[in-house]
Amino acid sequence: MAELLNEEKVTEVLGRLPDWRYEHDALVRTATLASFPDAIRVVNRVAEVAENDNHHPDIDIRYRTLTFRCTTHSAGGVTEADVSLAEEIDGIIDALS
Numbered sequence: 001m002a003e004l005l006n007e008e009k010v011t012e013v014l015g016r017l018p019d020w021r022y023e024h025d026a027l028v029r030t031a032t033l034a035s036f037p038d039a040i041r042v043v044n045r046v047a048e049v050a051e052n053d054n055h056h057p058d059i060d061i062r063y064r065t066l067t068f069r070c071t072t073h074s075a076g077g078v079t080e081a082d083v084s085l086a087e088e089i090d091g092i093i094d095a096l097s
């Protein structure tokens, strides 16, 4: 079972992930892209990475604005897998913005 991160560790992680926040047992980030196709390109790339990692974010798509929620469903909260996925999502957004 993946180990849940405690409050102190989550705080430390958020220091490295300035675009993310901790909300209801998940790391959450919102990003607005230049167009709807650009947003979907980000979603498609994240989907490939998530599938490869076997760790999937919740994704909310509203026109150009994406909201990613990273939580480990099987653990009921944030684990290292969510931190890694958040970092990968940041890289994809930076690369496709």
Ligand SMILES: C[C@H](O)[C@H](O)[C@H]1CNC2=NC(N)=NC(=O)C2=N1
Pocket (backbone or CB within 6 Å): 054, 055, 056, 057, 070, 071, 072, 073, 074, 075
């Ligand atoms: C069977 C499959 O490995 C599991 O359902 C994986 C898939 N992706 C997952 N993604 C996330 N975020 N949490 C999980 O617990 C999880 N479990």
